[in-house]
Amino acid sequence: MSQIKLKVTDIEELTPNIKKFEFSALDGAPLPTWEAGAHVDFQINDQMRRSYSLANKPGDTGQYTTAILREENGGGGSKYMHDEIKVGDNMEIVGPPSNLFPINEEANKHLLLGGGIGITPLLAMGHRLREINADFYLHYCTKTKEETAFYDEVVDIFGKDRITFHHDGGEPSKGINLSQVLSNQEDGQHLYICGPAGLITAARDASSHWTEKSVHFELFASLSSEDTGSGKENVVNDDGSFEVELKQSEITFTVPSDKSIMEMMWEHNVDVMYACEDGWCGNCKVGLISGKVDHRDEFLDDNDREEFLQVCVSRAMPGEKLILDI
Ligand code: FES
Structure with missing residues (x-):
């Protein structure tokens, strides 16, 4: 797949461990277009490729915006992005953005559930849902207000009456009550979940009575990430190599x-x-x-x-x- 060269145009620290990165095409040409929920695959170096969701307005071909959580125990991609990448640097992505987490625009209502850095694709979804005048609502879960990336943008895009922030102070039992929030699926409503595996699993359990294909979720994994680990055992079987x-x-x-x-x-x-x-x-x-x-x-x-x-x-x-x- 072809590589596309980008230039880092801006970096902003959103929280103590989340940075926002903005990129434009190195040659100034329009970037490949994209839809809400899409991600791009960055070639960090010869050995490392990392996928990051796009957070800006879908279809913006002038820039790509993403946010990256610095993962101490990750595979090194996020640390490299946080510690080494500076404004003006060149980077490459592998192919155009791809989308495994699209909005179903036929749905009557959209409920978005974001945990931590999982807000990234939901921001792009918020832009799109507002654009098409959809009926949508966001639950955004973080530890504290200070550790809430894109707080102001979220309020701007979704509007105060379409968001509930849930700050659990690091104790999930004090956070969102998923069985209550997801107890009732309104007619034609779809759910979009993005965040750590624990949140996805819990939300999926709590929405197990929702209709088929109405629950969508995405998690971006970096190897060994404690934030994304599902806690499941490795696959072990008697198969051959x-x-x-x-x-x-x-x-x-x-x-x-x-x-x-x-x-x-x-x-x-x-x-x-x-x-x-x-x-x-x-x-x-x-x-x-x-x-x-x-x-x-x-x-x-x-x-x-x-x-x-x-x-x-x-x-x-x-x-x-x-x-x-x-
Ligand atoms: S099908 Fe879920 S991780 Fe492979």
Whole structure:
């Protein structure tokens, strides 16, 4: 996939550990267009690629804005962005923005639920929902007001009467009451959740009675991130090992019997979005170039399975090598 060169035009500290970054095209040309919920894949260096959601007004081809949480225990991408990147630096993204977290604009109502840095794509959604005159409401969960990124922008975009801020002081039991907030799905209402895996899991549980395909969620994962860890055990099974080639990343590795493709991607600093780590959320979908897959997810349909796989659970059929489009 082609690389697009960007220039860092502004950096702002939003909270003690979240910075906002703005980019424009290095050559001054319009950037590829995008929709609310989209993310871009930054090539941090030869070994590291990181995905960050866009927060500015969807379709803005003059700049891309994102926000990044500095993760002490992460894989190094966020620390690099916080500590090394300066205004005026050049960076590259891999291909145009892509969107795995789109708004369903046919919905009657939209309920947005953001936790911490998960506000980033929801901001872009707020812009769009306001633009199309939709009926929408935001619940935004953080520890304190001081640790609330984009506080003023959120108020500007959503309007005071369309937001509830939940500050839990670091104790989730003092935060949002999900079973109350999500107890009643209004007719035609859709839910969009973005934040740490714990919030996504809890919100998904609390909305399990909502209608099919009305609950959408996204989590961006950096390897070993404590903020995004779901606490689930690694995949362990009795399967054999097999070889995987990541075509775009130009990396080939062997997946041993006790690890998933996703875990091996993390070991090679290749990021992939995830949430459930169990084959049902769809976040870790990756394109398949060749090889026969032993599909073990509950997300893809038969047509999709010819072109994609869920790398958290699926494996190669015996004796097969998989070539993936990432
Ligand atoms: S992480 Fe949910 S399907 Fe793979």
